[in-house]
Amino acid sequence: MSTVLAAHGLVKKYGPTHALAGVDVEVGERDSLAVMGPSGSGKSTLLHILAGIVRPDEGQVLLRHDRIDDLGENRLSALRRSRFGFVFQFGQLLPELPAEENVALPLMLEGTPRRQAVERARRWFAPLGLDGLERRRPGQLSGGQAQRVAIARALVAEPDVVFADEPTGALDRTTSGEVVRLLTSVTREQGAALVMVTHDADVAAHCDRVLQVRDGRIDHHSQYTVA
Numbered sequence: 001m002s003t004v005l006a007a008h009g010l011v012k013k014y015g016p017t018h019a020l021a022g023v024d025v026e027v028g029e030r031d032s033l034a035v036m037g038p039s040g041s042g043k044s045t046l047l048h049i050l051a052g053i054v055r056p057d058e059g060q061v062l063l064r065h066d067r068i069d070d071l072g073e074n075r076l077s078a079l080r081r082s083r084f085g086f087v088f089q090f091g092q093l094l095p096e097l098p099a100e101e102n103v104a105l106p107l108m109l110e111g112t113p114r115r116q117a118v119e120r121a122r123r124w125f126a127p128l129g130l131d132g133l134e135r136r137r138p139g140q141l142s143g144g145q146a147q148r149v150a151i152a153r154a155l156v157a158e159p160d161v162v163f164a165d166e167p168t169g170a171l172d173r174t175t176s177g178e179v180v181r182l183l184t185s186v187t188r189e190q191g192a193a194l195v196m197v198t199h200d201a202d203v204a205a206h207c208d209r210v211l212q213v214r215d216g217r218i219d220h221h222s223q224y225t226v227a
Contacts, residue, residue: 002029004064004193005050005161011058012045012216019045020056021216027161032184032194034204037213044165046213047197051084051163052076063160081109085154085192087183089166093138093146093153100125100134103152110157124152128182144175151183155190162187164196168203180206 003026010023019042027033037043048054050061052068061069068079080086085106093102101114103121108114125131128148138146147167154162167183168176184206187194196207204210212219 003027004029004031005195006062007046007050007059008062009059010046010049010056010061012042012049012054012056018042018216020049023059023213023216023218025050025211025218027193027195029191029193030188031209032187032196032207034207034210035195035197035213036199036201036204036210037219041213042216043197043213047163047165047195050161050195051086052080081106082157083160085157085159085162087147087150087154087162087164087167089169093149095138098135098137099130099141099149102138102149103156106153106157121152121156124156127186128152142175143171144179147171147179148182151179151186155186155192158190159192161193161195164194164198166198167196168198168200173202176200176203 006026008024010020011018012020023046025046035043035046045054049056049069052061056069060067063079063083068076071079094105097105100118100121103124104114104117107117107120122134125134128151130145130148130152133141133145141149164183168179171179180203184194194207198204
């Protein structure tokens with residue numbers, strides 16, 4: 001399995017507190033990694049550093065062997081638009097845009113003409129069970145439908161890595177299972193890596209691997225591969 005994203009020796013401090021205290025992580029093509037841990041353990045900090053949102057105090061982040069943690073903010077911003085996809089707990093869809101334009105947004109931000117971007121976005125609706133909802137605004141969608149739109153938005157630019165931060169945290173258990181099954185299967189089909197932060201062991205079980213973060217370190221005794 002070819003490594004897509006790797007981090008070595010990550011350290012992040014907030015005052016005297018170590019959010020991360022020397023963390024190493026690797027994720028490969030079609031690989032899905034769930035990151036778990038108690039509140040304040042450092043799992044969200046880890047995701048934010050891997051995604052180029054927060055810079056580490058020490059260590060390196062490599063995307064396909066190219067170091068990214070030392071890039072300037074403009075280059076990091078462009079990388080997040082073109083090579084990373086994001087799914088958040090509450091979707092974070094723009095309420096004034098219909099679903100198809102929410103999905104097309106990463107393409108339009110990269111300069112793709114609106115009509116072409118929307119055409120590409122519409123291709124995702126049937127595979128994700130959203131056929132017929134292209135023109136609905138977020139307020140007209142159920143929670144599960146909105147998260148599936150967010151998954152389409154994360155994948156429309158064919159990213160190397162999809163980052164998901166508690167993507168089912170606002171959903172009921174049945175809808176949560178449906179959404180995480182879609183998220184893991186579709187990212188795998190697209191050849192993307194998935195890094196997902198979750199507090200839910202049932203959600204984590206859909207990923208290929210699970211690691212626990214405790215007190216800013218990987219708990220290797222509780223790290224495991226899902227059968």
